[in-house]
Amino acid sequence: MMSVEEPGLIIVGASLAGLTCAQSLRAEGYTKKITLIGAEKHLPYNRPPLSKQVLSGKWQGSQTAIDSSEKFAELALEFSLGEIAIGLDVSSKEVKTNTRTLPFEDLIIATGASVRRLASTENMNRVHVLRTLDDSLGLRDALTEVKSAVVIGAGVLGSEVISALSDFGIKATVIDRMPAPQLPLTGGHFASRVNDLFLEHDVLTKYGVEIIAVREDESGITFELSDGSSVTGDIAVVAIGCIPNVEWLANSGLDITNGILCDSNGVAAPHIYAAGDVARWNNPITKKAMRLENQTSAIEQGLAVGKFIVTGESSPTTHPFFWSEIYGNKILMLGSLEAGVPLTIVHGSPSDNRFVAATISNGTTTGIVGWNMPREFRQSRSMMEA
Amino acid sequence: MKIRVDREACIGAGQCALVAGSIFDQDDDGLVVLLTDTPSDEYVAFARKAATLCPAKAIALEE
Ligand SMILES: Cc1cc2nc3c(=O)[nH]c(=O)nc-3n(C[C@H](O)[C@H](O)[C@H](O)COP(=O)(O)OP(=O)(O)OC[C@H]3O[C@@H](n4cnc5c(N)ncnc54)[C@H](O)[C@@H]3O)c2cc1C
Ligand code: SF4
Numbered sequence: 001m002m003s004v005e006e007p008g009l010i011i012v013g014a015s016l017a018g019l020t021c022a023q024s025l026r027a028e029g030y031t032k033k034i035t036l037i038g039a040e041k042h043l044p045y046n047r048p049p050l051s052k053q054v055l056s057g058k059w060q061g062s063q064t065a066i067d068s069s070e071k072f073a074e075l076a077l078e079f080s081l082g083e084i085a086i087g088l089d090v091s092s093k094e095v096k097t098n099t100r101t102l103p104f105e106d107l108i109i110a111t112g113a114s115v116r117r118l119a120s121t122e123n124m125n126r127v128h129v130l131r132t133l134d135d136s137l138g139l140r141d142a143l144t145e146v147k148s149a150v151v152i153g154a155g156v157l158g159s160e161v162i163s164a165l166s167d168f169g170i171k172a173t174v175i176d177r178m179p180a181p182q183l184p185l186t187g188g189h190f191a192s193r194v195n196d197l198f199l200e201h202d203v204l205t206k207y208g209v210e211i212i213a214v215r216e217d218e219s220g221i222t223f224e225l226s227d228g229s230s231v232t233g234d235i236a237v238v239a240i241g242c243i244p245n246v247e248w249l250a251n252s253g254l255d256i257t258n259g260i261l262c263d264s265n266g267v268a269a270p271h272i273y274a275a276g277d278v279a280r281w282n283n284p285i286t287k288k289a290m291r292l293e294n295q296t297s298a299i300e301q302g303l304a305v306g307k308f309i310v311t312g313e314s315s316p317t318t319h320p321f322f323w324s325e326i327y328g329n330k331i332l333m334l335g336s337l338e339a340g341v342p343l344t345i346v347h348g349s350p351s352d353n354r355f356v357a358a359t360i361s362n363g364t365t366t367g368i369v370g371w372n373m374p375r376e377f378r379q380s381r382s383m384m385e386a
Numbered sequence: 387m388k389i390r391v392d393r394e395a396c397i398g399a400g401q402c403a404l405v406a407g408s409i410f411d412q413d414d415d416g417l418v419v420l421l422t423d424t425p426s427d428e429y430v431a432f433a434r435k436a437a438t439l440c441p442a443k444a445i446a447l448e449e
Contacts, residue, residue: 023438046443053394063395066443074449295441296401303438321441323397330416332399374398374416381404 006033007103009309010095012085013110013245014038016046017276017298019066019077021108024306026075032105034077037097039084039111042133043069048295050136051160052325056167057140061133085111088252090269106271106309109249109260110302113242113277113293118152121214126221126235130157131242139237143168146234150174150223152211154181156324158239159194163327166201173204173231175223180207183331184293185320186369187339187359190331193350193371197327206231242293244278259291265314266305273309275301285317294322319384329353332377335367335384346383347376356380387430388448389437391418395444402440406432410445418444 009025011018014036022034038044045064053059072079087096088107095102115129128139139161143149149165151158154176165172174181180191181198198205210226222232246256254268255261259280266273266281276298280291297320304315319335337343341359346368348355354372358365358380365384370377389409398416402409409429411419425433437445 020438027434027438048397048442049395058394067446296399296439299439299441321399323399323441325397330398332397374400375412375414377398378400378403378412378416381400 007105008033008035009106009108010102010104011036011108011110012095013112013276013278014040014079014081015044015110015112015276015298016066016295017112017278017302018108018110019044020299020302021110021273021275021305022077023075024303025310026077026306028307028310030306030310034075035102036077036079037083037085037095037102038079038081040132041082043067043072043079043081045133046295047131048323050133051130051157051164054133054136055130055140055143055161055164061137064133084248086248088249088254088272090252090254090272093271104271107273108305109268109272109274109278110276110298111245111248111278113244115238116241116243118211118214118238118240121236121238124214124216124221124236126216126233128235128237130161130237130239142235143170146170148173148220148233150221150231150233150236151239152176152223152236153239153241154178154194154198154205154207155239155241156183156322158237159183159198159326160324161237161239162198162203163201163325166327171202171204171233172198173206173233174198175206175209175211175225175231177210178207183324183333184322185333185336185367187337187341187367189337189339189343189357189359190369194326197329201327204231242277244280244291246278261289264317265308266301267308273305275305283317292320294320296321330370330372330374332370332374333367334369334377334381335365337367337369341366346380348373358383387425387433389420389423389425389433390446390448391420392444392446393417395442396440397442397444399441402436402445405439406436409433410436 121127148171181194213224244259260274338359343357346356
């Protein structure tokens with residue numbers, strides 16, 4: 001039986017990282033009360049399908065749920081949804097929310113990240129962003145009604161959105177201030193491959209330009225660009241990255257520069273931990289603190305924090321991993337590819353559109369990517385451990 | 387315990403086969419294949435680990 005004693009542990013942010021912390025705590029034998037405070041009204045759900053299966057219409061929104069409320073009840077997790085943390089007092093160990101003040105014995109901050117907005121477009125009806133389930137459902141509805149769309153940002157999210165547009169037969173334009181598309185952790189090695197996919201699908205590309213002005217009217221939304229040209233679409237999707245949700249910690253005394261600074265166990269201050277997209281963990285190997293924005297890092301940090309709180313034991317540092325699907329191409333990435341180091345092809349061949357490639361410098365494999373070759377990708381993962 | 391996998395959600399990351407190779411395998415497309423849907427008691431912890439680690443949350447456990 002679980003003995004539930006106050007004040008217990010509070011997790012702010014009821015999404016992947018927060019939930020994984022809670023599951024890990026229970027798996028390690030934590031018996032005190034666990035409360036998850038979440039600003040969204042939904043129980044924890046998966047975001048990756050929001051730009052993939054949900055956006056394309058293959059999935060209902062409800063299919064993104066991570067687990068059932070019965071499962072959460074079995075773990076004695078208490079959810080308070082629609083509640084927003086607005087302040088933290090480190091010395092009195094209290095979290096202030098929009099409705100109450102909560103004392104805690106331990107606190108885990110897992111407030112994730114929010115989309116970066118494009119200045120002056122915040123209130124425009126034709127402008128969409130994509131971070132939450134509600135964003136995805138709203139964008140999906142819009143896609144069934146429009147003929148053209150402008151995507152701002154040719155990163156991984158922008159690229160996934162652009163490829164979804166072609167499923168709907170929507171004419172796409174992409175604008176980016178960088179000279180080429182960018183996938184995270186790939187060191188620029190996939191810029192031309194992704195660009196080729198855009199061109200094959202008749203995407204109009206505008207790289208290396210700044211947006212000078214945005215205008216919305218009955219006929220559409222128009223972006224005036226620094227090269228003197230302008231582009232118009234029925235809607236726009238802004239995918240220019242994320243910023244960590246740390247404003248509520250502004251007066252806490254924690255170091256919140258680009259995410260909450262933590263040691264390699266996720267400790268931000270005594271009894272205060274952070275995990276997931278909001279956290280900037282120190283990496284003992286590279287000696288750098290980095291914010292990682294992917295599912296696997298959120299899960300692994302969640303597991304590590306739960307274990308550390310209960311047992312005091314550290315978990316090994318792992319390599320970042322992410323995946324994407326662009327025009328049906330399945331991309332898997334482990335570690336990070338080094339810019340300027342030529343790719344070594346490990347399996348398959350790029351001309352067949354199926355390969356596993358790595359960057360190897362001084363005998364050390366720094367990153368592996370699988371392009372439509374998941375099985376061989378897994379077999380190659382051992383290169384990173386060697 | 388009974389395991390269910392959602393092959394439409396699976397992205398072929400292979401975490402499951404790495405931590406619990408006696409329960410999960412991958413087909414030629416890298417998608418998860420269950421070797422057994424009812425693991426024996428000594429493997430239950432591995433199944434749980436795989437479900438937590440799966441980045442696509444494609445593994446569900448009914449206990
Ligand atoms: C469209 C999309 C596609 C993606 N695709 C991939 C992919 O293919 N592969 C991959 O690895 N990763 C992908 N990601 C990234 C992945 O979803 C994130 O890394 C992951 O969600 C991080 O989890 P988290 O719990 O740290 O943060 P989040 O999921 O951002 O959750 C934080 C939660 O905290 C809540 N919150 C914030 N502030 C407060 C507050 N003050 N009080 C209470 N609650 C608060 C938020 O409302 C939110 O629910 C994708 C993300 C998006 C948006
Ligand atoms: S860990 Fe999940 S996503 Fe990866 S192969 Fe297994 S079921 Fe599929």
